[in-house]
Amino acid sequence: MIADESNKPSALSLRKVAEAQLVKTSLAEISSRPVEELLHELRVHQIELEMQNEALRQTQLALGESRDRYIDLYEFAPVGYLTLTVDGMIAEINLTAVTLLGCKRSKLMHKSLRMLVIADDQDRWVRHFMAARKLEVPSSVELEMRRGDGKVFYAQLDCVGNATTVRITLSDITQRKLIEDELRIAAAAFSSHNGMMITNPEGVIQRVNPAFTQLTGYTASDAIGKTPAILQSDRQDSLFYQQMWETLKEKGCWQGEIWNKRKSGQLYAEMLTITAIYSSEQRITHYVGSFTDITQKKEADAEIHRLAYYDPLTKLANRRLLQDRLGHAIAVAARSALFGALFFIDLDHFKALNDTRGHDVGDLLLVDVAQRLQENIRENDTVARQGGDEFVVLMEGLGNTANEAAVLAAQLGDKLHTALAAPFNLKGYEYYCKTSIGVGLFHAQDSVEGLFKHADLALYQAKTSGGDRLRFFDPAMQDALEQRSILEAALRKVVALKQLRLYYQPQLDATHQVVGVEALVRWQHPQHGVVLPEEFIPLAEDTGLILPIGRWVIETACEQIRKWEGDGLASGLKIAVNVSAVQFHQPDFVAQVQRILVASGANPARLKLELTESMLLENMKDTIAKMQAIKELGVFFSMDDFGTGYSSLSYLAQLPLEQLKIDKSFVRNISRSKNDESIVCAIITLGLGLKMTVIAEGVETEVQRVFLAMHGCHEYQGNLFSRPLPLPELEAFLKRT
């Protein structure tokens, strides 16, 4: 009988089978059978017994291996195993537990486990152990235990016991405890009063805390899955956010103040800190944003600022802020080289209003005045209230020269004066307010104190000379401005009153033949006599009065051309007329010229328009088109004062010009300045190259004429031949030559 591996019979049972077999074979049978047969049978039994013994040995071997494996598993298990006696002594301990406890096995055996627990936890352990002995179901406890080297670690003990022993599984949970601690701390931080949100690296919100909801109005379900853009207000531009992200990527954190929007739409200011969280591979895994609402603090700061720098009644800047701004304005003026102006504005008879109508009404007026002033200044100007009924306006960037600035300041001051002159409605009471204004101009070198004094003095003068007026600090400037306004008023009527005259200055060719005249306007003033164009053309250009004046000049010149037709001496002359930039840039200028030509019946070929370089630079395409259209009418063009502007030569070639006129400043310097002589020569060469005639103006001496002639100049105009003449004298001149 051969037993298979899985079903090996034990040695004992085999023996019993053999004996049973032998018993069955009765003695009778034995005696009746031959001896050989009996011996053979015994032999067979013997072999069977040997086989049974071998099977037994194999089984014992397997058992031994299995025991070793068990011991390995026990000793080197990932957790510690201990068996305690009922009184808590260590009866058995595996190698893992020995290693965890950091002691030799011999020192641990038969020792109370309690002694390895730290003093604070010993009571708890004893109570747990007693319970585990009775329970017979597993129970677990966490304790701090001390290793052989004195270090403490967190242990988890899973115990199962009975009346005789308690078996314990021991694991080191220090790492888990630390993580739990951190989590607890993080959770506590997350539930703080600061609003918090956690986003993924793409900025999508993953978590928000209750304070976030409280501050923004967005619940967790509102916010999660969205980006912080839901909070965005338009107070910061895209550049701000771009820089924020750059800092975050570079430094891993960003902090700053930011205006955001609550779910309700209300704006609020927050102090925000964003921190990037990195993985162990230094990849950003999250961003944590933490913020506090600083709106109230901001408002409080603003209120403090308002109280310190603004007038509570009118909400205008107060004297202190004005002084700051003025100091700043002077510094800016130093850099820009532009003038500014300070206006002191005082309400005439304010005291009387206060006394008769009461302070409430007085206050109303002050508030209304403040408002009107603000409505009538430019964006960057400052209005302030000095106190009482005194207001101050600060204007910057008024011009390069004192005169220019004074003109502009006078205009802006008049505007304020007029705005305040309209009636005020003070609780149904119509009040006419008169104001005195003192103006001080300032420039780089002025001081704040000095300037206040100037404006104040000017205001005093405005008041003492009757009030309801504007006065400048500088008496010369004041005079000039007054002259100017008188002149302007008179100039308005100059055409209607027929006070303009045309003088004509002859233009001669190389053979001293008069080929044309330049019409130069004069103002025949009833009191001042003949006024030269230099004194009124700039003002006329500034005020737009050049338009009617310029039209009159072209009309008069054309009528003269018409009158000279058939005149033996003058019929071949061209009349050159000066055209101002403002005049030329009128949209209907071409049509105007055409209308005048038609109305007068003048031959267009006798009319020449003098333009200056600077006016042509303004809008080249339009300019060229206009000149072309006028040229098609048959009219010619001359470039006046040539050499003083900045014409580009390539551009010059595109213009339909017939003539270049060398400016008199170069002609004057012939034989005095080599440079200017070179310029004169260059202009002549240029004119010849561009197939234009060249005329020199302001020729006063024979030397100048000879120089010009030697270099090929075509025509001449100047006092050497004749100064500008009234018509009768010109006609006499023509007869003489």
Ligand code: C2E
């Ligand atoms: P402009 O067009 O360059 O006129 C030439 C100026 O030089 C004229 O001054 C003339 O009197 C002056 N002049 C002529 N010969 C001599 C000379 O030998 N020596 C000196 N030193 N000066 C001489 P005027 O008449 O006082 O005119 C001055 C400027 O006023 C003109 O300069 C022109 O730009 C402008 N102007 C004159 N009439 C008109 C006009 O009807 N309309 C416009 N828009 N401007 C005019």
Ligand code: MG
């Ligand atoms: Mg001219």
Ligand code: MG
């Ligand atoms: Mg000129």
